Amino acid sequence: MALDKPKKVPKPKHRKGLWSPEEDEKLRNYILRHGGHGSWSSVPIEIGLQRNGKSCRLRWINYLRPGLKRGMFSTDEEEMILALHRDLGNKWSQIAQKLPGRTDNEIKNYWHTHLKKRSARAFSLAPKTSQELINSWSTSVSSSLSSPTSYSSKPLTQVPISFEFCHTFRASSACTEPAVDDHDHHTMLSSGLNGFPNDGIQSSLPKLFFEEWLSLDRTNTSNQQLNPSDDQLAAASILMGDTFMDNEFLQHERSSALDFESGQGGNWANDIVSYPDLCLDGSLADGCFNFGISNDHDEFSGFKYVMYP
DNA sequence: AATTTGGACAACCGCGGTGCG
DNA sequence: ACGCACCGCGGTTGTCCAAAT
Numbered sequence: 001m002a003l004d005k006p007k008k009v010p011k012p013k014h015r016k017g018l019w020s021p022e023e024d025e026k027l028r029n030y031i032l033r034h035g036g037h038g039s040w041s042s043v044p045i046e047i048g049l050q051r052n053g054k055s056c057r058l059r060w061i062n063y064l065r066p067g068l069k070r071g072m073f074s075t076d077e078e079e080m081i082l083a084l085h086r087d088l089g090n091k092w093s094q095i096a097q098k099l100p101g102r103t104d105n106e107i108k109n110y111w112h113t114h115l116k117k118r119s120a121r122a123f124s125l126a127p128k129t130s131q132e133l134i135n136s137w138s139t140s141v142s143s144s145l146s147s148p149t150s151y152s153s154k155p156l157t158q159v160p161i162s163f164e165f166c167h168t169f170r171a172s173s174a175c176t177e178p179a180v181d182d183h184d185h186h187t188m189l190s191s192g193l194n195g196f197p198n199d200g201i202q203s204s205l206p207k208l209f210f211e212e213w214l215s216l217d218r219t220n221t222s223n224q225q226l227n228p229s230d231d232q233l234a235a236a237s238i239l240m241g242d243t244f245m246d247n248e249f250l251q252h253e254r255s256s257a258l259d260f261e262s263g264q265g266g267n268w269a270n271d272i273v274s275y276p277d278l279c280l281d282g283s284l285a286d287g288c289f290n291f292g293i294s295n296d297h298d299e300f301s302g303f304k305y306v307m308y309p
Numbered sequence: 310a311a312t313t314t315g316g317a318c319a320a321c322c323g324c325g326g327t328g329c330g
Numbered sequence: 331a332c333g334c335a336c337c338g339c340g341g342t343t344g345t346c347c348a349a350a351t
């Protein structure tokens with residue numbers, strides 16, 4: 001017996017679980033053809049997928065999007081994640097922004113399965129955040145400041161800064177992170193290179209991390225706060241090669257670096273070489289910026305500046 | 310050989326923020 | 331001002347698979 005039930009509009013049954021290669025193919029083709037800037041909720045309808053828009057978006061971002069690295073994390077990436085997690089906590093999306101080709105989900109999973117225990121161990125042995133490192137560094141450095149610097153009028157330039165030894169490499173070769181001993185890893189210096197240890201290590205120009213520089217300035221100069229626009233100006237000054245030398249602080253750094261290098265017996269041509277790490281679209285890749293000096297043997301001794309906007 | 314266990318990764322869920330009508 | 335849809339994020343759960351029992 002037929003009942004006159006009100007017609008129910010069937011709720012679209014969305015498939016869940018793992019994506020099939022066919023589904024991937026459909027989604028990839030559609031996004032590549034139409035772009036991923038429309039409404040995600042309409043995407044599965046357009047291509048006949050029994051998925052919801054949210055699921056499509058996630059699949060695209062975490063798996064299908066071009067430029068994803070996949071595969072094992074490098075040691076550098078691991079260190080980066082550990083350091084960023086110390087500073088940012090579970091801000092996976094922010095951490096992912098510093099690691100091109102990695103997704104927040106991927107980093108989050110990797111953290112939980114590989115790095116969490118390691119971090120917990122390290123936590124009990126070392127200062128907890130870079131800020132704490134900086135604070136401890138500044139204490140140890142304050143007594144070793146040999147002379148006030150000429151650029152002391154700017155809050156930006158008044159802070160002690162940590163350096164790590166960088167390396168020399170031929171301009172044509174890829175820049176890889178230098179292998180440094182723990183002994184050398186956190187050599188403390190004043191904001192100039194005054195007192196830079198002339199320990200005979202060839203090509204040991206310092207590496208400065210902007211994150212440390214800027215955050216240190218924020219906390220250590222209570223009455224001379226570096227406001228965000230100054231941060232941006234500083235960053236812009238670094239990124240714009242031509243305006244590089246307008247920065248008094250960096251100018252001082254440069255001359256100190258050159259003094260140091262000449263003391264190392266190098267025949268340096270005093271050329272500042274500077275270049276940002278860029279994405280294909282021209283945006284800053286991972287907050288890194290490199291600069292240094294070159295000699296007449298086409299060797300480059302440089303710093304890598306890491307900036308976290 | 311069958312079952313259990315645990316690690317690794319993929320995907321989902323819920324919440325808050327934002328933009329728009 | 332309000333409601334709605336959408337997006338992005340972080341936490342959680344589900345699934346697969348290899349190693350252990």
